[in-house]
Amino acid sequence: MSRAQVLLAGGILAFATASTAMLRQPAQSQPTPTTGKTDPTTSRAAGFDVTINQNAQRMIAEGRKIFRHDTFGDEAFWGDQLKLHQAIVGEKLGGVGPGVSPKMALSVGLKVDAEALPPDLVAQIKAGKVNMDDPASTVALLKANAVVGVTAFLNPDGSAKSMGIQCALCHSTVDDSFAPGIGRRLDGWPNRDLNVGAIVALAPDLSPFTKLLGVEAEGVRKVLKSWGPGRYDAELNQDGKAMRSDGKSAATVLPAAFGLAGVNLHTYTGWGGVSHWNAYVANTQMHGKGVFFDPRLDDKSRFPVAAKAGHGNIRNHPDMITSKLAALHFYQLAIPAPTPPAGSFDAQAAKRGEGVFAGQAACARCHVPPLFTEPGWPMHTAEEIGIDDFQADRSPDKRYRTTPLRGLFTRMKGGFYHDGRFATLDAVVDHYDKHFNLKLTADRKKELVEYLKSL
Numbered sequence: 001m002s003r004a005q006v007l008l009a010g011g012i013l014a015f016a017t018a019s020t021a022m023l024r025q026p027a028q029s030q031p032t033p034t035t036g037k038t039d040p041t042t043s044r045a046a047g048f049d050v051t052i053n054q055n056a057q058r059m060i061a062e063g064r065k066i067f068r069h070d071t072f073g074d075e076a077f078w079g080d081q082l083k084l085h086q087a088i089v090g091e092k093l094g095g096v097g098p099g100v101s102p103k104m105a106l107s108v109g110l111k112v113d114a115e116a117l118p119p120d121l122v123a124q125i126k127a128g129k130v131n132m133d134d135p136a137s138t139v140a141l142l143k144a145n146a147v148v149g150v151t152a153f154l155n156p157d158g159s160a161k162s163m164g165i166q167c168a169l170c171h172s173t174v175d176d177s178f179a180p181g182i183g184r185r186l187d188g189w190p191n192r193d194l195n196v197g198a199i200v201a202l203a204p205d206l207s208p209f210t211k212l213l214g215v216e217a218e219g220v221r222k223v224l225k226s227w228g229p230g231r232y233d234a235e236l237n238q239d240g241k242a243m244r245s246d247g248k249s250a251a252t253v254l255p256a257a258f259g260l261a262g263v264n265l266h267t268y269t270g271w272g273g274v275s276h277w278n279a280y281v282a283n284t285q286m287h288g289k290g291v292f293f294d295p296r297l298d299d300k301s302r303f304p305v306a307a308k309a310g311h312g313n314i315r316n317h318p319d320m321i322t323s324k325l326a327a328l329h330f331y332q333l334a335i336p337a338p339t340p341p342a343g344s345f346d347a348q349a350a351k352r353g354e355g356v357f358a359g360q361a362a363c364a365r366c367h368v369p370p371l372f373t374e375p376g377w378p379m380h381t382a383e384e385i386g387i388d389d390f391q392a393d394r395s396p397d398k399r400y401r402t403t404p405l406r407g408l409f410t411r412m413k414g415g416f417y418h419d420g421r422f423a424t425l426d427a428v429v430d431h432y433d434k435h436f437n438l439k440l441t442a443d444r445k446k447e448l449v450e451y452l453k454s455l
Contacts, residue, residue, distance in 0.1 A: 056330075063331020066324045067187060068172070071151055071164030072288025073320040079162025082203035085152060088142075089160050090135040096204050099135025105147070106181040109193030109229055113185055114178040116146040125179075148172055148185065165286060167278075167328070170194060170232060171257040188258030188335040192230030192413040197251070200224050212309060213240055227251040230414040234267075234285055235394045238297060238306040244390050252391065253420045259337030259406045262371050268403065268418035269395035270379050275329045282321045283314050290314065290321025296396045337406030337455075344409055345453035353451025356444050361432070363448075366402045372455065378402035386435035391418050406455050425449045 078084050083096075090099020106112075117125075121144060124130050130137050139160065142152035149169025153162040173191045174183035181193075201224040206217045213220065213236075223242040227233065231251040236242060241250050252268055260266065266277040276294075283292035284306075297303045297312035306312060358364045366374055379399040382389035392398050400418070408416075408425070416422045422431060429448055433440045440448070 059327045059330035060334050062324075062327035063329070063334070064187070066328045067167045067331055068148075068185070069145075069151065069166055070324060071166060072282050072286060072290060072324070073164075073316075074282075074286045074288040075151070075153055075162045075164035076289065077208065077287035078164055078203075079153065081205065081208050082200070083205050084200070084203045085160040085163040086204055087202040088135070088163070089139055093135060093139060094159050097202075100138055100202070101133045101135050102130070102137045102141065103132045105138055105141075108195040108198050109191055110150070110181070110199075111148040111172070111174045111191065111193075112141060112178075112182040113146050113148050113174065114183050115185070116144055117141075118144055122178075148174065148191075167257075167281075167286075170196065170254050186338075188256060188332070189338070189407075189410050190230065190254040190256050192254060192411070194254070195227070195229045196232045197224035197227035209237075212237055212305060223249075230254050231420070234281065237284065237309070238303045238311060239394055240305045241394065248419075250390070250394075252418045253411075253414045255403075256337075256407055256410060257332055258335040259404055260335070261333040262375075263373055263404055264376065265378060265401050267395075268401055269392055270397050270399060270401040271395055274332055275325055278325055278328055278332075279321065282325075284311050288321050289316040289319070291316060291319050292321075337404075338410060340407075340409045340454055346450045347454070349447045349450040350454040351451075353444075353447035353449070353454075356440070356448045357451050360444065361429075361438055361440060361448055362436075363432075367405050372405035373402045386431065387417070387421070405452065408452055408455055425452050428452075 086095035087097055088100045089095040090097055093099065102112075114122075121130070121140065130140075138147075139152070139158075141147050142150065142160065142163075143154065143158065145151065149166045149172065151164050151166065152160045153164070155161045168185070168187065170191055171189070172185055172187045173189045173193070174181065175186055177183035201221045206220050209215070209220045210217055215223075223236070226243075226249040228249070228251070230253050231249065232254060233242070233249070233251040236250065244250055255266075255268065260274055264273060266272065266274045271277060271280065272294075279290070279292050280294065282288045283290050292314040293312070295312050297306040300307040303311075357367075358369075366378070366380070368374055378401055379397055380402065381399055382392050385400060387400075389398070392400050414420045416425065416428050422428045426445070426449055429440070429445050429452075432438065433445065
């Protein structure tokens, strides 16, 4: 073999060896061509990832604004029809009656967003220069847009001409960091202090309710006042059932609006998903101006009031609700269940209680971790869970939803279950122990309760 042939063979062998070595290397270590061009596939993917992230942030920001501040045009009902603002400002400020002072407003569970207060008003409150017994001070809070869930619409001279409400009225509270009832917002937390019925009963004109329900004004006020703090009846204007068969109010305790990501159905009796219930409430409870379709409400035998009023097919123009439902839904799904405060439960007992939850008590069969409700269709008959079927029968599916358990500490006030029938978690555990014949010892029950408190 000539010298040239030897050199050629050696070159081929070296090239082959180098090529084999390169093939054995991980893909990311291979040299990247320096052409100055970007892979169009990678560029498109990265670009859309950015779009997704931007969209998520935009939806959260828009949803938070809608949840906290959007009335959906419902001031036409609460202000123009019920004239509730007149009762709030009082006779001295151009309204009717004595008015609602800040002290009274706080006593019926209304909350104040401390971060919305102007610095000068904060200084006056701290100095004790704000008269908490004067309705004029309430008007000052409304002008600052600091009353959670309530918006006042003002005349040029500063007097109130109307008012509307937002989602935050019932489903947000404050952390009391400034004073009791005044602090930073806690969106999604149920306001179990809020006496919705007592507030609405102040309205000078209840004719929209009397005409709808066929009841005199005093009868309407009696029903509203029967609800009590932290309760509301979202089916009254559909079926007209103000009281249970045992004479107790048909109102239910306000549910949490946090920890809903991955959870199907949004109410105690499973009317529909989160977006359905948002549309239902915005149109039929807040009395906003939108579009809502649910032909189940056309059933005259089950929902006579709704069928008469046409609640199953609402068509308002312009529609002030539908365009906001997506962002509102997105924001609610972004609200996590809050973590229980340190020291609010026995950690060691809770650890043992987790074993009871998954084992002897079999709670995890329905309250499946980490959602703590059932993936899919989480519905059960009243007989299955050992209670009466009154509230279930007011819903289309005639069943009760498996309620998610995270953040139970925010729902200690007002009781557990849809109607608050069990005052404590101990009572809930006792109920299931008897209903399912679990034969839990006193120690196992205590451990299970501590675990529930830790969720």
